[in-house]
Amino acid sequence: MQIFPTIILPALIFLLVGGALGIGLAFIHERFKTTRDPKSDEVLRFLPGANCGGCGSGGCEAFAQKLARGEADVASCGPCTDENAESIRKLVGSNAAVGAGAAAGSQSGTAATSTNNGNEPKRREKKTYRINAEGCGGCGLCKNACPFHAITVLAGIAMIDPEKCKSCGKCVTVCPNSCIKS
Ligand code: SF4
Ligand code: SF4
Numbered sequence: 389m390q391i392f393p394t395i396i397l398p399a400l401i402f403l404l405v406g407g408a409l410g411i412g413l414a415f416i417h418e419r420f421k422t423t424r425d426p427k428s429d430e431v432l433r434f435l436p437g438a439n440c441g442g443c444g445s446g447g448c449e450a451f452a453q454k455l456a457r458g459e460a461d462v463a464s465c466g467p468c469t470d471e472n473a474e475s476i477r478k479l480v481g482s483n484a485a486v487g488a489g490a491a492a493g494s495q496s497g498t499a500a501t502s503t504n505n506g507n508e509p510k511r512r513e514k515k516t517y518r519i520n521a522e523g524c525g526g527c528g529l530c531k532n533a534c535p536f537h538a539i540t541v542l543a544g545i546a547m548i549d550p551e552k553c554k555s556c557g558k559c560v561t562v563c564p565n566s567c568i569k570s
């Protein structure tokens with residue numbers, strides 16, 4: 389039995405192909421790796437983690453990255469508490485305004501609109517979500533979509549608990565009858 393063509397040569401080919409693949413993968417990883425701002429991880433810790441999409445960023449992580457880059461205002465996150473919004477503001481500087489969900493004395497959620505004038509964070513106008521019972525078909529899509537378990541469906545009609553609602557607006561986007569308004 390000839391050792392070179394039957395054992396050594398296949399082993400060499402295997403090693404060469406494996407090495408080439410490894411180098412190729414390392415190159416691709418280096419070429420396409422995304423740089424992640426570590427500050428965004430810090431910011432993310434203070435966001436509610438509901439991934440409701442109310443901030444328009446598709447999720448908390450994407451929003452945290454925008455905040456860290458100074459491309460967003462924390463006021464766009466309705467569910468964010470006043471305390472956490474302030475922590476984020478300290479982390480990212482003047483780009484973050486106070487979250488509406490923490491508006492003083494508010495039991496209902498509030499929707500986000502930036503009112504930051506560049507220095508002083510300001511609260512947004514409060515927004516309360518209500519369901520038009522006449523239009524509600526009781527499908528429960530809003531209940532399932534609400535990340536804060538603020539909606540119940542009783543006798544075929546959905547109701548929002550204003551104490552739990554954080555004004556993220558997610559229920560509005562799923563209602564097939566467009567009967568949730570602010
Ligand atoms: S609105 Fe707030 S809780 Fe909802 S996805 Fe955006 S950052 Fe997360
Ligand atoms: S009731 Fe609607 S607006 Fe309020 S927290 Fe739930 S999904 Fe968001």
Ligand code: SF4
Binds near residue numbers: 524541
């Ligand atoms: S999604 Fe709309 S129609 Fe369905 S239960 Fe909720 S409010 Fe009613």
